[in-house]
Amino acid sequence: MTRFRLGIEYDGGPFVGWQRQENGPSIQQCLEEAVAATVQEETHVYGAGRTDAGVHAIGQVAHVDILKEIAPARLMAALNFHLKPNPIAVTDCAVAADDFHARFSATGRAYLYRIANRRAPPVLERGHVWWVPAELDAAAMHEAAQRLVGRHDFSTFRAALCQAQSPVKSLDRLDVNRVGEEIQVIAEARSFLHHQVRNMVGTLRLAGEGKWSADDVTAALAARDRAAGGPTAPPDGLYLTRVVY
Template structure:
């Protein structure tokens, strides 16, 4: 059966997350599988590089699917986008891949961006797409706090109690803060890169660094929280709507050509 990789963009607001839900709630996986069933009747199961939570968005999710028909890749993406309407899900590209390529298990890294907006006036155009805080933030203090988190660590403090990963030990390759102009305030984007992440790890890290930026925590308190290896030592977990899965890295990028 021909295997295809799909690069997918979606607004996670109306979904209960990526993963298909047994209770019948809307999911991104379910929407794409339903569109596939319109092209080739029957049950379809696709695999994704990352199972984003409810309300989390993506600009570079990757999924693989096996189909009976040898589709032209461009026509496959066009047909899927037609059948995905009006769901806020878009197939950016479809490419034919080798039978041993797997969206999840072949991945070498995942990249996430979290958008935090600081301003007093309510956001309008970005409602549901950013986390808004009202008070000014010290981005340099947050950068200092973030330096304690890069590298190989036991991230128990920044791991959800529902996390199913076998180990809390992960290597966080990068945390980079980008300051952007924003009408009436400021936007800070947190760019994180790692081979894999624990459940709620990114949101736990950003929520903790926000406390540093607000002046409630000293930057060194992030190091103390990490070393505590205790979920209770974590700062607040920030809401999901500012989080985006922006890319997945592979030894050979199937979308490079």
Template sequence: MPRYALQIEYDGTPFAGWQRQADQPSVQAALEAALARLDPGPHGVAAAGRTDSGVHALAQVAHCELARDWEPFRLMEALNHHLKPAPVAVMRAARAAEDFHARFSAIERRYLFRLVSRRAPVTHDRGRVWQVRNALAPEPMREAARHLVGRHDFTTFRATLCQAKSPVKTLDALEIEALAYPGGQEFRFRLRARSFLHNQVRSVVGTLERVGAGAWTPEDVRAALMARDRAACGPVCPPQGLYLAGVGYPEDPFG
């Protein structure tokens, strides 16, 4: 059966995450329902990242198999037609090698977290950013972030229910960009690694926010990392500012 790679964008607000659930809407279920309209029968779709409830994607990658040999552009158009009105869009489709796997073939995942600091409630970005009312200093957050880059035991920044075999991960990059925002300031956290622990990004960003607010020092973040204790973590920020921004492979499946 022909295998296809799909690059997908979605607003995670109405979903209980990527993964199919028995009694709640999911991105996976929406996509599989659209595929069933094109190719009758059950469909299994695998994705590079199982985003949590409320988490968005700019460039999730998934793969599926279909009985019919579809021209990729027509497959993309047909899926987008049947995905309506769900806030999910297939941005690219391509024929993939038989051994391509959206999750296991990936060598890099990139996440973006958007944090807005302003007093007035956000309106246009509601549900798409984490808003705090206090001002934040970017340089202390950047200094603290440098302690987290590299290969570490991230037990402190790992959800207690995380199913990963090891808490040791290599964080390849953690960059913080400060931007002007109407009535305040926006901070964009960009993280890159081969893989992440459950809630690792939200735990890191929530902790760094405390540094920007002056409640923690950069050295406190280093001490929390070295503690290897979940209780040493700062607050875990909410999901709405988190985006799966990209997935890397040894060869680009979309050419």
């Protein structure tokens, strides 16, 4: 048996999310079917981040155990062949230690959230950004974001369905930058609560529109109540960019 570590990229648009579900195709299922088509083995593909429906990944990491002997480069090429026409690609493939676990060995995760901030609707980036036509103040968003960095009870930014045992998380980085007509939010932490990034971005939008001050964001965090936070930003703009081990 060999454990392989896979780097994975996908357009989350057509999927119910990373995890296998009854109600539609998942990225996990597509990968497991590609492994089965390649080596005729039934496997379980473990992902570092269980991204939601519509959320994309540039740097998802997964592992899978395969009995048959196969070189990493050949496995990667075969998986990419069988993954077609799904918008999922294996970008890296390497032999991993037997105790490497894509999810439990991970010590950090990074997400990027992209907001198209212009009057005209995005067309080349449709489905890959959140369109906010009203002008956003990136500096005000960044200032408000700093109120969320650190170790806090993030109940205000936690989805009702969240399965985490504790709402307390350490947010290491939450940077907001303007790049031309795009606002980019970069979030880094050991792990995140369900919908945490999207709920934080939905709240930062209010700061960017001048509706909320940084103090309002601090007050929302302190409330430890989802009802005190801003709305949930759509999945379209969210990318899992990196997993740290």
